[in-house]
Amino acid sequence: MHPAPSVILFTTFSGLGFGMLFWLGLGMPAPTGLVAFVFFALAYALAVGGLIASTFHLGHPERALRAFTQWRTSWLSREAWASVATLMVMAAYGAGLVFAATRIAALGLIGAALAMATVAVTSMIYAQLRTVPRWHHWSTPALLVIYSLAGGALMTGQVRYAMPLLVLAGLAQVSAWMSGDKRLAESGTTLATATGLGGRGAVRAFEPPHTGPNYLLREMVHVVGRKHANRLRLIGLVLGFALPVLLLALPFAGHWLALAAVLSHIAGVLATRWLFFAEAEHVVGLYYGKR
Amino acid sequence: MTELPLSTERRLGLVIDLDTCVGCHACVVSCKGWNTENYGAPLSDQSAYSGAGSGTFLNRVHSYEVQPDNGAAQLVHFPKSCLHCQDAPCVTVCPTGASYKRAEDGIVLVNESACIGCGLCAWACPYGAREMDAAAKVMKKCTLCVDRIYNENLPEVDRVPACVRTCPAGARHFGDFADPDSAVSILSAERGGMDLMPEMGTRPTNKYLPPRPRDQLQETDILAPYLAPVTDEPKGFLGWLDRTLSALPKGPL
Ligand code: SF4
Numbered sequence A: 001m002h003p004a005p006s007v008i009l010f011t012t013f014s015g016l017g018f019g020m021l022f023w024l025g026l027g028m029p030a031p032t033g034l035v036a037f038v039f040f041a042l043a044y045a046l047a048v049g050g051l052i053a054s055t056f057h058l059g060h061p062e063r064a065l066r067a068f069t070q071w072r073t074s075w076l077s078r079e080a081w082a083s084v085a086t087l088m089v090m091a092a093y094g095a096g097l098v099f100a101a102t103r104i105a106a107l108g109l110i111g112a113a114l115a116m117a118t119v120a121v122t123s124m125i126y127a128q129l130r131t132v133p134r135w136h137h138w139s140t141p142a143l144l145v146i147y148s149l150a151g152g153a154l155m156t157g158q159v160r161y162a163m164p165l166l167v168l169a170g171l172a173q174v175s176a177w178m179s180g181d182k183r184l185a186e187s188g189t190t191l192a193t194a195t196g197l198g199g200r201g202a203v204r205a206f207e208p209p210h211t212g213p214n215y216l217l218r219e220m221v222h223v224v225g226r227k228h229a230n231r232l233r234l235i236g237l238v239l240g241f242a243l244p245v246l247l248l249a250l251p252f253a254g255h256w257l258a259l260a261a262v263l264s265h266i267a268g269v270l271a272t273r274w275l276f277f278a279e280a281e282h283v284v285g286l287y288y289g290k291r
Numbered sequence B: 001m002t003e004l005p006l007s008t009e010r011r012l013g014l015v016i017d018l019d020t021c022v023g024c025h026a027c028v029v030s031c032k033g034w035n036t037e038n039y040g041a042p043l044s045d046q047s048a049y050s051g052a053g054s055g056t057f058l059n060r061v062h063s064y065e066v067q068p069d070n071g072a073a074q075l076v077h078f079p080k081s082c083l084h085c086q087d088a089p090c091v092t093v094c095p096t097g098a099s100y101k102r103a104e105d106g107i108v109l110v111n112e113s114a115c116i117g118c119g120l121c122a123w124a125c126p127y128g129a130r131e132m133d134a135a136a137k138v139m140k141k142c143t144l145c146v147d148r149i150y151n152e153n154l155p156e157v158d159r160v161p162a163c164v165r166t167c168p169a170g171a172r173h174f175g176d177f178a179d180p181d182s183a184v185s186i187l188s189a190e191r192g193g194m195d196l197m198p199e200m201g202t203r204p205t206n207k208y209l210p211p212r213p214r215d216q217l218q219e220t221d222i223l224a225p226y227l228a229p230v231t232d233e234p235k236g237f238l239g240w241l242d243r244t245l246s247a248l249p250k251g252p253l
């Protein structure tokens, strides 16, 4: 799949933002006044900024409100509802902390649950697609939820939780890569089933229907970037998880080191998210003799 | 509404005969022509005369080589457009309701004025049957020429999809698969009409007829096997010539 910057930024930053809202909702931490304002402002900037980035890849963003109508079948529509619900509940909860120094615990818990539900629903947009075998697996929502929990814990300063979650996210990512690399082959979809001609002999794409590029190839058959995949995987693991854990573990940890850990984590997540799209093979590529 | 109808009254679709298709791309051109001038936004081209042109098409013809274990390879021309699936994943993923499947005839359509151009339906289609138009920024797909097949302003013979009307080889057939006595149902049953990627669970309406087996060249001379050359290496004078020429240093070519 084409690794569109808007979608990479959207999933990365909204994942972090909703992860922050999760921990804030649990009351970990439960700041009040100005400190609470800074925390919530950052979480909202990330979550809402991510959502806005996602509208950049719409052909007609002015009709975006229509995306709320089909929640009965569409995960994308459910995502619209879940994110708005989370943002409203957490706004009320945050207002209590910022302006009244009161923590309405129940509201926070509901908001935390909604925040993680939003991340899970977002990941279902990808996991539901049978056409992309690498994504069509329970590990896709699991991975994105763990990423969000770990990133949120890191950004809200929950070092005690951030360290094991970061390690877990790194391990989950490695295992998702390992199983994902085999999933297209395991799906059983090949040029033979795509054309129905497999029973007659070995099928080979002889001549494509068009000599130039087209929407399908640009959008769904992204093969160029994959040659650097292994290097990027390493960079993603080191920056996203290993380095932040190391920085948090240093005995003289302070605000600057925490900031470095956060920036390193974001850079690492961006790298792995780029791979999430670039490495995902859509079965339509088979019709073109590509994967 | 993106909930799929449980069943449709009629199941309109195409039979595509891979045995007959000659790969002329006439259906591609007639589809582009009709659908640029009629239903919805035109099918735009970008830098059409630049050498790196690109454009929206609702029907494209691939060509495949099939190499059987024994015998000659076969070339199969393979037109591909929307299959108007009964379990159309492109419809259920749509967040806006722009994509829908009609309960009366099973045609899958996009309401372009409701489409936000998110592209998710194109991701959900296994067959590459949907293309986002780069100028109109809405999703385009085969309408089964819904504006021809019911169009009483057209002579009756033209009330079929443009690709079917155009195909000079008669490789495309249009009809109702819900009617077991329709020409397409009979054709598909007789010739073993197949689904593309059945494992995707989309239950396509369109059926593809597999190419018939090719004739085998028969050995007509019963003595021929006894006269088969005993060696592939040239002998005698030819052998000497072959060895000598091979030994010469390479010429200017
Ligand atoms: S062929 Fe693709 S676009 Fe057409 S109905 Fe099936 S899934 Fe949808």
Ligand code: SF4
Residues within 6 Å of the ligand: B093, B094, B095, B096, B097, B098, B099, B110, B114, B115, B116, B117, B118, B119, B120, B121, B122, B138, B139
């Ligand atoms: S591109 Fe249009 S038709 Fe396709 S899923 Fe998005 S809104 Fe629906």
